Amino acid sequence: MLDVERVRKDFPLLERQVHGRRLVYLDSAATSQKPQSVLDAMTRYYETTNANVHRGVHALAEEATEAYESARNTVARFVCADPRGVVFTKNATEAFNLLAYSWARTRLGEGDILLSTQMEHHANLVPWQLVQPETGFDLRYVPMTAGGLLDLDEFDAVVATGRVKLFTVTAMSNVVGTINPVRELAAKVRAANRDAVVVVDGAQSVPHLGTDMVDLDADFLCFSGHKMLGPTGIGVLAGRPDLLEAMPPFLGGGEMISNVTLEGTTYNEIPYKFEAGTPPIAEAVGLAAAVDYLSGLGMDAVRAHEVELLQTCIPALEAVEGVTVHGPTDPARRGAAVSFAIEGLHPHDIGTIMDREGVAVRAGHHCAKPLVRTLGSAATTRASFYLYNTTDEIQALVDAIEATKNFFKV
């Protein structure tokens, strides 16, 4: 079991006060806090090793390259990917755009279906919409039920056409917490079309749930460093090397080339072909330290801790009059991003009052407007938990909800 009090000591920011109260940080689905070891790893990198990677013959450049490539190996192991298929991007969003521009734009045409879902983050919607007009593929979405689950009948119906060439789905919703049955969905998609490619949005699942590309049967997995205890400025596209090799480059520049003449250019091997320009070196070092921290605790322990929090949190919220929790209520079927509504109150007002109580929650559409609209509103209030949150903090959340209701006299 995870010793949450010990864990908390590793996170300097959690000592902060907000409006004269101890901070209760319930916004980890937006971005996580960072343990000291991650900050130290980056500072140490800058203080002792900093140099540009690759091509350098001097000692610092060699050490920096070694640190960067070893970070790649660490991240690859964490999600069971081939290191040659691990491309460092600036965030999860860039990873989806890389796939949209380099895969979808060149592989899809009229008659092909790109199947996404109504549960997706904008990062897994807008890139496909951007390239769709150029290629004319059919962009379809699996609807979400009011209960926050994918509508599997609709999914089956679209898959049965045999025209789904790319299926993309989040492993865990950032709004309603739903854990999707990715492996089964992937199997169905492949059964209907052997050449279909399966993309998984791991932005929420990689931080919170042991996520194994092989287990999920994913061809591509996209996630962000900053949501998994790592720094901003880095994301990951993990993919099957053979698919990446066959894809044209996306961004052009240094590092990604093999030879440049004024007439034309040949490209480097993967993953370098997709890493144009100076990469996020210190950020990769920080992300590797974050992975080491998570691995040290064990992803099973992290998940068990969150399930325990959910077992307390969901009944506690539902016990408050006027509160409705969105999405699955069974902790086994969901992650720790918990959206809820309070009758008669708008999320913006809730967020503001809670902030005064020291409780940081998020109010809005959480970059998933189609999903939120399905819930029948334009915004939700979301409390999202991580390994450093405690059961006491659930009580603080409930108290803050009561305080909000009192304030507005509802």
Added chain:
Amino acid sequence: MLDVERVRKDFPLLERQVHGRRLVYLDSAATSQKPQSVLDAMTRYYETTNANVHRGVHALAEEATEAYESARNTVARFVCADPRGVVFTKNATEAFNLLAYSWARTRLGEGDILLSTQMEHHANLVPWQLVQPETGFDLRYVPMTAGGLLDLDEFDAVVATGRVKLFTVTAMSNVVGTINPVRELAAKVRAANRDAVVVVDGAQSVPHLGTDMVDLDADFLCFSGHKMLGPTGIGVLAGRPDLLEAMPPFLGGGEMISNVTLEGTTYNEIPYKFEAGTPPIAEAVGLAAAVDYLSGLGMDAVRAHEVELLQTCIPALEAVEGVTVHGPTDPARRGAAVSFAIEGLHPHDIGTIMDREGVAVRAGHHCAKPLVRTLGSAATTRASFYLYNTTDEIQALVDAIEATKNFFKV
């Protein structure tokens, strides 16, 4: 005048030993070292403020947004840009790709000329090459003379066609140091075609030379944080707001949208339209601290220090038998990236031996193969200086060259 011994104390890495010797870091054109204040600003951000920006109603989210937007203002002021036109990217390379995909791909066609130069870094060559086949514009290059200057006759000849719609040029070469007369070139391009757009590669000039977009008469300016005392993982596209407003988005995802439905999406205002996904928040804070550090010293003092170094360095190198310095020899016409050749020795061997002497130089094509080929070789050795380098280090460089010659008995 810059007090270089005081400056050095601010850079923890400079105390490092390499192979038992004090490090002489002469690779700042690849990436610069970082002052303590930049590292502290980022650590402080993570320890006290870290949250995702925009949309948040809680205190941390507001403070993080404020820190991020105030970094944008700081950077904008540094290069005289309108903050609304300052887009944070992952590096300079992404800034060029944004222009290639969003401007060149949608604005240029058959008959139009995109004029670059043979002096450019791959970041200012490959992106244009990548989008050229889709659009069919004419990609031309201003040749470079053996002396490391742009061939202005050729430039005039191409410009005289009136067909140059985009002209892109580096303000300062990363290989031969040449400072290009950007303002005059821009004037000629505009005189021949009022609607032409001028792009400036500021990756080397912004760190080393006061760089003012208005003064240069640039429509767009691209540069990287890591070469100007800032962190990896951040770059800047500074551009004219009216041009950016008229451009279609490049990367799609969160933050850059105004409204998303499953049928389509409307986009946010600039600069947010071009910042998809969670931005490099801590990196922006670090970059602003770097700008503050540089502004504190004054860019005039930084430049004066480098001119002083060049006044010693170039004659000292030329005095060594067998050594040829590439590019302009007049310090007033060049920056502090100094490429040279040693007769009979290959840059790779030079770099390796120098490293053993504690002197970190770069050997290779410096991501500028067309330029290096013009110098008549496939690689050069480059010593590049910055504000923390001393005249003693020039002596160390010369000694290391002698040691290399002795080693190989040439």
Added chain:
Amino acid sequence: MSLDDLYQEIILDHYRSPRNRSGDLDPHDVHVHHSNPLCGDELDLRLRVQDGTVGAVAYDGDGCSISMASASAMTEAVAGRKLSDADDLAEAFRLMMHGEGVKREDDLLDGVAFQGVAKFPVRVKCALLGWMALKDALQTYSEGEAEHRVTYD
């Protein structure tokens, strides 16, 4: 700044007992729909023009207390005013929200209570929603149109 700066009693009162809130206004000369997708605020504003003045005005919508209360207070402040005067008042409100001083304090009526919102930058847009819809409705009417939709970033 304290929560009471933001949620003054007058504001909560407009939120709980909205004035001129209605899903229709019969007849009306212009109807605008404004939304603030970031917060999920949606607002419909309908205006009847009589002899160059705001003859009647009604709003409806879905949004936070600040946005709905501000729209409610706005309808009281502009009713009966000359169109150009109403527009000028909206500008006074906008400047106040951007911390640039309070002009026409008496004319703003309960609108003055929103002064404290200026200290909460993320809520400024909420308070402005109704007033910006008004400005847009006046502009739309002046161009001879009857309908307009606006989405803020």
Added chain:
Amino acid sequence: MSLDDLYQEIILDHYRSPRNRSGDLDPHDVHVHHSNPLCGDELDLRLRVQDGTVGAVAYDGDGCSISMASASAMTEAVAGRKLSDADDLAEAFRLMMHGEGVKREDDLLDGVAFQGVAKFPVRVKCALLGWMALKDALQTYSEGEAEHRVTYD
């Protein structure tokens, strides 16, 4: 690791006094051009086949001392060998450069001196250039071709 591991006297000797270095080989059966753009190394290798053996071999190029010396040592080690045996020797050299032990030490002749390069990861590619060109030349010949160009990342 010391510089002497990298630049053994034998290596410097091959660099200063190259063996079988020539811009042509008349006649030859196969010619390959390999380059290592990162370092700027360029290598031409020409091979004449006689009775299934390496009848003659010549290299030329532009590159660092390690790449040129290694190519020089390679030509001596493979001259006269059966083609399949030369290929096997190249494989032994490749494994040695990746730190996987030294096989066929006697057959590698001066090639053994490059063992120390394995400790300098950025220089391994330099030492391999000539041997990889040889492997490619053998492969190209076996496919009935006479020319091939390869560029490494």
